[in-house]
Amino acid sequence: MSPPSDTWIIAAQCPSRLGTVDVVTRFLKESRCYITEQHSFDDRLGERFFIRAEFRPLDDDFDDEAFRAAFAPRAEEFDMTFELTPPGTRMPVVILVSKADHCLNDLLYRYRIGQLPIEIRAVVSNHPDLEPLAAWHDLPYYHFPITPDTKAEQEARVWGVIEETGAELVILARYMQVLSSEMCAKLAGRAINIHHSLLPGFKGAKPYHQAYDKGVKLVGATAHYINDDLDEGPIITQGVEPVSHADYPEDLVAKGRDIECLTLARAVGYHLERRVFLHAKRTVVFAK
Amino acid sequence: MSPPSDTWIIAAQCPSRLGTVDVVTRFLKESRCYITEQHSFDDRLGERFFIRAEFRPLDDDFDDEAFRAAFAPRAEEFDMTFELTPPGTRMPVVILVSKADHCLNDLLYRYRIGQLPIEIRAVVSNHPDLEPLAAWHDLPYYHFPITPDTKAEQEARVWGVIEETGAELVILARYMQVLSSEMCAKLAGRAINIHHSLLPGFKGAKPYHQAYDKGVKLVGATAHYINDDLDEGPIITQGVEPVSHADYPEDLVAKGRDIECLTLARAVGYHLERRVFLHAKRTVVFAK
Amino acid sequence: MSPPSDTWIIAAQCPSRLGTVDVVTRFLKESRCYITEQHSFDDRLGERFFIRAEFRPLDDDFDDEAFRAAFAPRAEEFDMTFELTPPGTRMPVVILVSKADHCLNDLLYRYRIGQLPIEIRAVVSNHPDLEPLAAWHDLPYYHFPITPDTKAEQEARVWGVIEETGAELVILARYMQVLSSEMCAKLAGRAINIHHSLLPGFKGAKPYHQAYDKGVKLVGATAHYINDDLDEGPIITQGVEPVSHADYPEDLVAKGRDIECLTLARAVGYHLERRVFLHAKRTVVFAK
Amino acid sequence: MSPPSDTWIIAAQCPSRLGTVDVVTRFLKESRCYITEQHSFDDRLGERFFIRAEFRPLDDDFDDEAFRAAFAPRAEEFDMTFELTPPGTRMPVVILVSKADHCLNDLLYRYRIGQLPIEIRAVVSNHPDLEPLAAWHDLPYYHFPITPDTKAEQEARVWGVIEETGAELVILARYMQVLSSEMCAKLAGRAINIHHSLLPGFKGAKPYHQAYDKGVKLVGATAHYINDDLDEGPIITQGVEPVSHADYPEDLVAKGRDIECLTLARAVGYHLERRVFLHAKRTVVFAK
Incomplete structure (x- = not known):
């Protein structure tokens, strides 16, 4: 708001x-x-x-x-x-995605109805899949494929878009790539990632499968600023959802979508309203 | 805290x-x-x-x-x-109860471990049942029975205790009596009640039975300052708990106990820390 | 799921x-x-x-x-x-909307990714506004304007679409019209409405404004089957969200959107998975 | 219930x-x-x-x-x-504690009002502090101090009480001692521990301090069956509570108390009602 x-x-x-x-x-x-x-x-x-x-x-x-x-x-x-x-400021934003579209879809909806005061300058992905969604919202979409060999080069192209568009905030809306330390440094305090688990519970890949194996009764999501210590960036906000034995890994993934969307959108909202202060490895968040 | x-x-x-x-x-x-x-x-x-x-x-x-x-x-x-x-201020308090002891038990525990900076000057009830609990905490207990004929008189005795003990806050911890308008006026802004429903949902008596009849999927509790408009006093905080078709009225009562305790204790804590501001029929609450 | x-x-x-x-x-x-x-x-x-x-x-x-x-x-x-x-059953659905698009957007997203096993046969509205959203999802959109004089006639046209499309479920995704008793009877047990408050708290129009006036600290949403007793249909599920004094009515409306979407989608999911049983004025819901 | x-x-x-x-x-x-x-x-x-x-x-x-x-x-x-x-079965229970009394106080309250169908045969501690609380509830209290040298011997005395009293369930209500593998084996499936964090987030000691250092925005508690893999026993239920930057470690400890009490009591209730099934490292919980 x-x-x-x-x-x-x-x-x-x-x-x-x-x-x-x-x-x-x-x-x-x-x-x-x-x-x-x-x-x-x-x-x-x-x-x-x-x-x-x-x-x-x-x-x-x-x-x-x-x-x-x-x-x-x-x-x-x-x-x-x-x-x-100033009032009415709309922050220029670039959104990074891979294939999963739930967070992007959610952000674009909030953008479209004016709930998030942003100006999306570009959507960038290592996959072509989400182009139609961006196109429907009249947003430029950059498909920069990535291979082990072209990682540095691809990142440079992503950085190029961020620079050229004048983006002040980068949102990693389930962008499944690890950024280099240099990129993290350049984006310090202005790149928000959604990690699909309750950090520090399940770092790394496939957290919902890890959660299933442990038999946890709650799953969650963590929105944080990125830094070069993977999955350890300063936390902005976290969300949680109860689950049961009857939720198989694929169910946890599905249940997780909602909480990921809400948690990421809340973090972005806090950031836009200048409610988040970053100092050392922690944040101060003046929520309403 | x-x-x-x-x-x-x-x-x-x-x-x-x-x-x-x-x-x-x-x-x-x-x-x-x-x-x-x-x-x-x-x-x-x-x-x-x-x-x-x-x-x-x-x-x-x-x-x-x-x-x-x-x-x-x-x-x-x-x-x-x-x-x-000043730091270390412990507010003098009188607690009013009837027969249900869960909120009293909870408040006394928090008092005993120093979590609530209060000084309980008396526990007053229209029933004798909770005397042993008060006694174990070395607290004076006043049993003032009430009948339709002695309502005014009984209230005067309650008021007497409040005055004599210098209580600055009165906590109605499931005190099942309606206070007179005069009493409400005298206690304006310094008497907190816990209503065992999510107001304004189920006003009046037996809210859990009302909730069962409606088939609601959530029950709650409301902590509010009392005023002479019964169940309409300014709300301080509210809590909620999911329920199901398998919860009969007596189950709702049992489930409600926890949320009543937590909600009342939170409201009292906010009041003690001067986080609650009362103006007209609404409150401003600067929660942490 | x-x-x-x-x-x-x-x-x-x-x-x-x-x-x-x-x-x-x-x-x-x-x-x-x-x-x-x-x-x-x-x-x-x-x-x-x-x-x-x-x-x-x-x-x-x-x-x-x-x-x-x-x-x-x-x-x-x-x-x-x-x-x-049978497995893989996709229930034929008609969605009714007015101008607010958050619930529709949310349902269409879940439909698009296959999370809700439905086949949307039509989107019907008393306003033209949401046609582009339906169109992007390749869905037929019927704009049936309504005036006090044409209420019965308009409802007949809505019913026509329901019948012709063979819809087994009608979702009122913030359809701001009151249905006639006859229509309610014809849709008994197969029309789900989202009411933007925690019923029976704030029935009728502008519940968020009512909530603000009361100074509540929680707002919610209720998904229920419609019946001819307005806002009193059997409840399927409810959701809730904390709010503060700093939330003006328009903030409550914005905060309410998320909880409305989630609550409606959950109710529809339960219905599709045959987890909801309707009997008299209450439901039995075998949630996972 | x-x-x-x-x-x-x-x-x-x-x-x-x-x-x-x-x-x-x-x-x-x-x-x-x-x-x-x-x-x-x-x-x-x-x-x-x-x-x-x-x-x-x-x-x-x-x-x-x-x-x-x-x-x-x-x-x-x-x-x-x-x-x-059979109906009316009250399970014989031994409760282990150290110095913290919030979970014990909570369990004793539920026991006293008959909410938990248990028969507490003994309270055992490595400290004398909680004896008065046990005494007020007319419960035998065993103080078995522990030193690095007497660990095995002390555990044998604890086991002695469990055996002699015929306890079918052992509740570790913030018992801050690690049990031996032998003891864990003997208590498999009938000893419930409350870990004061959201496992697997913060294993080991001082989880609230760990949580503060990480700047998390949620703290939680985990009730689980003990096994010889410390902090890794099968999870029964988990609870969670939002926190902010303004919560220092001591505040997290205080906020954690409520969620620890509720989570432990819920797990014990599920166990008593035979809602929990243990198989391999996971549980199936048929909650109401």
Whole structure:
């Protein structure tokens, strides 16, 4: 759910220190910005401060460039990084897929009805299968096949699309390829993967088969930022679903689809609304 | 979960207006109070502002009386009511029960292990049954029987205990009596009831039997502040549990016990941590 | 999830009486049918017996007509109605919609990937909006506008499509029209509606707005068979989702979409797998 | 929830073969036993059949010894093991604890109100702390301290209590000791442990601290039969609870208590109602 059309977001983080809230909220007040929702958290173990505010400028001639320029020196004093997001911002996105289409289908639906404020610049896949689905939504589709020999080259082509389209977020919607460390580094904090299990429970391939073998009574999904430590990226959100002895591996796969879609869409929504803060290997998520 | 032992809480509300966050956060900064968690919300339909901050005074000689005195005029300017809660505060509580003991048992356990920062001053009942349970926890137990003729008188005795013990919170842990409008008014905002259904689904008596008759597939419980509109008090939190055709009314009652305990305890915890704000007929709850 | 491709289903019900299980299971054994999953329940308040078995004929020349003919007299002895469903059965379906497309989109996706064993014969709407979505799935779309004056006539046209297509199941996927008693009677037990609230909580129109006004902390959806007592049809399954004070009515609507889709799809799946038994105003659901 | 007071349970398992259902249900019918609820499942990967039926003998002079004797040869023909449980059976139980009392407190409450049909013969601990709680429920408490040197000897004393009391079920209610392989073998299928994490996610010690370090957004608990492969025993049921960045390890521990209590109690309830079947490393659970 995106904030009302007149609402800006400021999101910031910095080392813990007296005055971290005040430096933000005072400036907003001085700038005649009315705060409609605000959340801050100080991680006492990590000694790190996080703040997010939604606000509505009271004056019609609110000038965000001036705002940024005036706030920058104050932020700097606190070693604070900040991001200002105007209302109606639609983040440019590239979606990576393989053959499974449930997450893509779900994202495209939310995109189509305007629930996710994104602008999908491209769908990229190592398989041709999902082209018709992209085409129906009038989206460019790039089919870059991959073989053991062409892995680096294929990744370069994927990166090319990300760069050329100006994508700020990459969504791995069941893209079944492992990215190189370099690619992970370039996409740090802006690539969200859905892992089809409750990490760290079942890492690696075929987690639903692993789950069946263990006889678990719950299956789940994990949405996380990618990093070069495979299946260990910072977790954004997780979902879960009860299962029974009567669910064979293929049933777990089917049941898992729903929870994968919901979990990925929720993570993307949080990211778009600047509710997720990444620091070290953990996230702070100011959910509604 | 109570905040760490050095953490204070300030909770405030007032009409919506520019500067409502700033008046609180600036004062905290000026008072050298470090904010560890903070949440504010502006209800745009109700035009009402709510804020809650946990903070740690950086100076050893923090003087809360001086803090209150100095902040009061600033708050007044905004028509703001506020409450300052010191670390380690244990709220004086009276618990009302009838015969069912599951919620009482649950609350006493959480009290005993220190999970709920309360000081139980008395357990009051219209039946004698739960005295041994109270006694094992070294708690005074008042048995005030009730008949149609003695209703007003009995309520007066209950009120007497509340007054004499200085209870700031009254928990109706399955107290099966309807309170008078006067009593409700006197306890406004400081008496929490657990209704054994998902309000407004099944108001009134025997909700689980009503649920069975309707063939519902979910049962639930609602924790709410009492008011004189029976079963319509402002909702704090709700819980739910799946059920099936094989659950007869007595099974629903049994399944309901767990969800009633959990829901009531969660509501009480939110109240104690000053996470609940009451305004008109709705609540704002800053859950963790 | 449909049973494996060699698996038949028998579903039956009758008044409670000694031998109700035996008459089914003995016949299956005598017919050399191997039972892979079986569930029976005797409703002691309603004095009614329900049974469902999945089985695999051991002989290649299994003749279902012969099976039916031979079992019929035994069933009759118990006043038992039964239904035999061959593997791979795809139920003919008509879907009714208005303007909201989330449930339709979700059903069409599950249909497309074969998760729901249905054959969609038509999509019918009182609005033209969802035609492109139906068209992309190569489905006939009937736009039958409705006005207060043409209500009966429009319903007759809808009924015409149901009859002509041979639909065995009608799914009201957010069809915002009230059906006449006659139509309800004709569709008894084979029309599933999704009500966008946790019945009987918020009957009627705009349930999310009602929910907001009450300040509830949970919203839900109810899938039920329609009957002529509006919003009171026998419940098949219900879903629920936590919400907060920060969710305005439009947020509740958005959050509700997911739970509506999931709840409706689950109900349809149960119906297709013959897991739902309807008796009087309640259902028996043998979920996996 | 225990079945009504006139209801017997038969639970059986055997290799997959035609007639496995019939051999049970036909005998029940011939014995004039009315089946009120019945569930069977054939594990096609494990080629194993499981059945459970609740039934009510229609004749007052039902003789269970005669029933057993007459059914035994039929069962034998199918290599079927079976167990017949009379109404009102209360299983003799020994509970093992260490210092944490939440699961014990929860079990004792359910025991006291008759929700769990057990007869607690003893509470055994390696610490003296929980004796008063046991004493209040009039239960014998054995304090058997343990040191690295006395591990075998202490276990022998625990075993002594189990044997002498005739316990048929041992509940490890946060008993923080690893049992020897011999002890595990002796308790196979009749000792239920609660592991305070969602296995196989965080095996071993301090799972909540592990969970915090990973930044997970869900914590859970797993109830399982013990076996000599530590933390890998067959899972009976699992529970889960959402958490956030604001939950420090001690908060996770506190939040975990509720889900541990509920999960353990549910597993014990399933076991008592003979809903759990153990085969190889997995369970079949016929939940209501």
